[in-house]
Amino acid sequence: MKVCPTRAIRIRDEKSVRLLDQCIGCGECLRVCPAGAISTDQPKLEQLDKNKFSAVIVAPVLSSQFPGEMPSDILAGLKKMGYTHIVELSDFLEMFQFATVTFIQENRKNRKAPWPLISPVCPVVVSLIAIRFPGLLKHILPIERPLVLLISDIRNKISRQFGIKKDDIILHHITPCPSKAVLERSLSKDERLNIDRAFGINSVYSALFHKIEESKKADILSFSRDRFDSFTSGRCLKWGMSGGEISGMQIDKSMAVCGIRETIDYLEKVELGMLRNMEYIEFRACPEGCLGGPLTVIDKYLAKSGVYRMVKMFGMGRRLPRYKIRRLYDDGWFYSKTGPDEDEMLRKLRKKPLSIESLQKIDLLFEKIRGKNCAACGSPDCRTFAEDVVRGDAKLNQCLVIRARKAEGDGKKEKRKGKVKK
Amino acid sequence: MAALKKEYHINKNDFIRAGEASIGVKNVLKSLDVDPSIIRRVAICGYEGEMNVVMHGGTGKLNIEINSTNIVLDISDNGPGMANTELAMERGYSTATDEYREMGFGAGMGLPNMEKNSDEFKIDSAVGKGTRIRMVFSLTHSKE
Structure with missing residues (x-):
C-alpha cells in the first residue's frame, strides 16, 4: 500500500484490497506484498484453436x-x-x-x-x-x-x-x-x-x-x-x-x-x-x-x-x-x-481536483491526527487518509491514533468525574 | 475569501533538501488543478528563488498564498543582502562562486527568469538585512 506511487491502494474491512482508478500498472505492489494479496488478472493459457x-x-x-x-x-x-x-x-x-x-x-x-x-x-x-x-x-x-x-x-x-x-x-x-x-x-x-x-x-x-x-x-x-x-x-x-x-x-x-x-x-x-x-x-x-x-x-x-x-x-x-x-x-x-x-x-x-476549502480542511485534519503514517486505517499514510476523509471515502474514526486519544481523554474525564462524585 | 497559506523553511548550503519547498508548492497547486502552465512558472520561480537562498541567503522562508484569483510567492532570507538590486536584475550578472558555477548555477539568469515568469515581481534588499522577493501569479489572466 505504501509503495504505490499514485496512492491507489486502500485496505477496507480488514483485508479486502481495493485498487483505485489511479493505478498505473507499475507493479510495485506485486514486488513487495508478502502475503501475495495482489496478483495480476491474467487469462489462463489454453489450447489454441488449430483451425485459426x-x-x-x-x-x-x-x-x-x-x-x-x-x-x-x-x-x-x-x-x-x-x-x-x-x-x-x-x-x-x-x-x-x-x-x-x-x-x-x-x-x-x-x-x-x-x-x-x-x-x-x-x-x-x-x-x-x-x-x-x-x-x-x-x-x-x-x-x-x-x-x-x-x-x-x-x-x-x-x-x-x-x-x-x-x-x-x-x-x-x-x-x-x-x-x-x-x-x-x-x-x-x-x-x-x-x-x-x-x-x-x-x-x-x-x-x-x-x-x-x-x-x-x-x-x-x-x-x-x-x-x-x-x-x-x-x-x-x-x-x-x-x-x-x-x-x-x-x-x-x-x-x-x-x-x-x-x-x-x-x-x-x-x-x-x-x-x-x-x-x-x-x-x-x-x-x-x-x-x-x-x-x-x-x-x-x-x-x-x-x-x-x-x-x-x-x-x-x-x-x-x-x-x-x-x-x-x-x-x-x-x-x-x-x-x-x-x-x-x-x-x-486523474483524481477530481480539490477546492481551496477542502485543501484547508485536509491540512487541519492532518494536524489533528499527528500520526506516524501507520496505515492501520487502510489508507497508505496520514495525509492521504485526511484527504480520503474530506473526500468522503473514509471515516475519521478509522484512525487508531484518534480513537486511542479519544479513549484516553474519555478515561481521564471519567476519573475526574469520579473524583467529583466522591 | 478563502486563502490557503503554506510556509516552507530553506537552509543555507542544504543542497540535499534544496527544491523540496518548490516541489511542495507544486504538489499543492496540482491538487487544486491549477493550469499546468501556471504551475510550471510558479515551480521555476520557486526553485530559482530557493536556490538563491541556499547559495547566498542564509536561512530563509518560502511562503505561498493561494486564493481564487492569484498565487503569491514570497521568498525571504536573513542573508547578506544586496547593495544594488538593479545590477542584480541584469541578465548575466552573477556573484556565484566557482564552486556553484561548476554545479551548473551562476549563469546570472535566476532573477531575470523570475521576473520573466511572474505577473508581478518585487525585490527588496539591503546590505546586512537580507533579501525579500515577492511574486504574484494571476490565475485569471495568464502572462503567456
Missing part, C-alpha cells in the same frame, strides 16, 4: 529470460506451443529510433516541442505523468510506441499475405509489464482492440520452457520460417535494458533513468526547469528497464549479463533501409494519432 491463425507478439525481454538458449530455439518452443507465427519488434524498434532521431533533429530547428523530450515507450511512465505531472505531457515525444506501430496494421498484413479473414487471426502478446498484461487497463486503444490475449512472461514460462527442451531434442528444421517470423536483433535485445532505447540513437544530449522512485525524482526535476539542456530522456518505471519487469522470471542482473553476451554475438547493425523509413516518416506514419493528453484512459486516471 494464431500469432504471438513477444516483448524484447523474452529472449533474456532463457539465458544460454538461442533465439531460434525460443522461436521453435513458441511454435511447439501452437502459435503459427511469432512476431517480434526488432524492425519496429529500429524504425521508432530512426523516427525519434529525425524528430529531434527537426526540433532543433523549429522548436515545436519543449526540451527535454520524454520517451513515450514506457506506458507506466506516461500514466504517471498524466496523474502526477500533467504539465509535462507536452514533453512526451509525439511518436507512436513500437508495439502500437506494429499492431496497428499487423492484422491487415497477415490477412493480405495469407488470404485469411481478419477475425480468424488470434493475436496474443507475451510481456514482462503488468500495465500491458491487463489489457483492459492498457493505455492504447490499438492494444485494447487488436490484441486478443496478453500474458505475463511468468504465466507462460514453465510451459514454454518445456516446449523449448522438447523442440531441441527434435529435428531443428521441424518448422518453416516466413517473413512474419523474425529473429531478434542486438538492438532488440538491448531494448529491454535501461539505456537500450537511447543506445541505438545518436543523440548526444540524452540520458536514461530507471526505477519508479528515480523516475519520479527526475520528473520533479524536469518540472522545476532543470535538465533543460537535455534533448531526450528515456524513462523506465522498472529497475534496470523492462528486464526488471514484475512479470519476469529470471533475476534482472543475470538476464542483463546474458543480454550483453548475446549483443556481442548479434551486433547492433541496422537491418532496414533508411530511405524507406524516411518515406514513412514524411507521410506522418509515426505520429501518434491522439495526443497523450487527449486519451480517455489517461483522463480517467
Whole structure:
C-alpha cells in the first residue's frame, strides 16, 4: 500500500484490497506484498484453436529470460506451443529510433516541442505523468510506441499475405509489464482492440520452457520460417535494458533513468526547469528497464549479463533501409494519432481536483491526527487518509491514533468525574 | 475569501533538501488543478528563488498564498543582502562562486527568469538585512 506511487491502494474491512482508478500498472505492489494479496488478472493459457491463425507478439525481454538458449530455439518452443507465427519488434524498434532521431533533429530547428523530450515507450511512465505531472505531457515525444506501430496494421498484413479473414487471426502478446498484461487497463486503444490475449512472461514460462527442451531434442528444421517470423536483433535485445532505447540513437544530449522512485525524482526535476539542456530522456518505471519487469522470471542482473553476451554475438547493425523509413516518416506514419493528453484512459486516471476549502480542511485534519503514517486505517499514510476523509471515502474514526486519544481523554474525564462524585 | 497559506523553511548550503519547498508548492497547486502552465512558472520561480537562498541567503522562508484569483510567492532570507538590486536584475550578472558555477548555477539568469515568469515581481534588499522577493501569479489572466 505504501509503495504505490499514485496512492491507489486502500485496505477496507480488514483485508479486502481495493485498487483505485489511479493505478498505473507499475507493479510495485506485486514486488513487495508478502502475503501475495495482489496478483495480476491474467487469462489462463489454453489450447489454441488449430483451425485459426494464431500469432504471438513477444516483448524484447523474452529472449533474456532463457539465458544460454538461442533465439531460434525460443522461436521453435513458441511454435511447439501452437502459435503459427511469432512476431517480434526488432524492425519496429529500429524504425521508432530512426523516427525519434529525425524528430529531434527537426526540433532543433523549429522548436515545436519543449526540451527535454520524454520517451513515450514506457506506458507506466506516461500514466504517471498524466496523474502526477500533467504539465509535462507536452514533453512526451509525439511518436507512436513500437508495439502500437506494429499492431496497428499487423492484422491487415497477415490477412493480405495469407488470404485469411481478419477475425480468424488470434493475436496474443507475451510481456514482462503488468500495465500491458491487463489489457483492459492498457493505455492504447490499438492494444485494447487488436490484441486478443496478453500474458505475463511468468504465466507462460514453465510451459514454454518445456516446449523449448522438447523442440531441441527434435529435428531443428521441424518448422518453416516466413517473413512474419523474425529473429531478434542486438538492438532488440538491448531494448529491454535501461539505456537500450537511447543506445541505438545518436543523440548526444540524452540520458536514461530507471526505477519508479528515480523516475519520479527526475520528473520533479524536469518540472522545476532543470535538465533543460537535455534533448531526450528515456524513462523506465522498472529497475534496470523492462528486464526488471514484475512479470519476469529470471533475476534482472543475470538476464542483463546474458543480454550483453548475446549483443556481442548479434551486433547492433541496422537491418532496414533508411530511405524507406524516411518515406514513412514524411507521410506522418509515426505520429501518434491522439495526443497523450487527449486519451480517455489517461483522463480517467486523474483524481477530481480539490477546492481551496477542502485543501484547508485536509491540512487541519492532518494536524489533528499527528500520526506516524501507520496505515492501520487502510489508507497508505496520514495525509492521504485526511484527504480520503474530506473526500468522503473514509471515516475519521478509522484512525487508531484518534480513537486511542479519544479513549484516553474519555478515561481521564471519567476519573475526574469520579473524583467529583466522591 | 478563502486563502490557503503554506510556509516552507530553506537552509543555507542544504543542497540535499534544496527544491523540496518548490516541489511542495507544486504538489499543492496540482491538487487544486491549477493550469499546468501556471504551475510550471510558479515551480521555476520557486526553485530559482530557493536556490538563491541556499547559495547566498542564509536561512530563509518560502511562503505561498493561494486564493481564487492569484498565487503569491514570497521568498525571504536573513542573508547578506544586496547593495544594488538593479545590477542584480541584469541578465548575466552573477556573484556565484566557482564552486556553484561548476554545479551548473551562476549563469546570472535566476532573477531575470523570475521576473520573466511572474505577473508581478518585487525585490527588496539591503546590505546586512537580507533579501525579500515577492511574486504574484494571476490565475485569471495568464502572462503567456
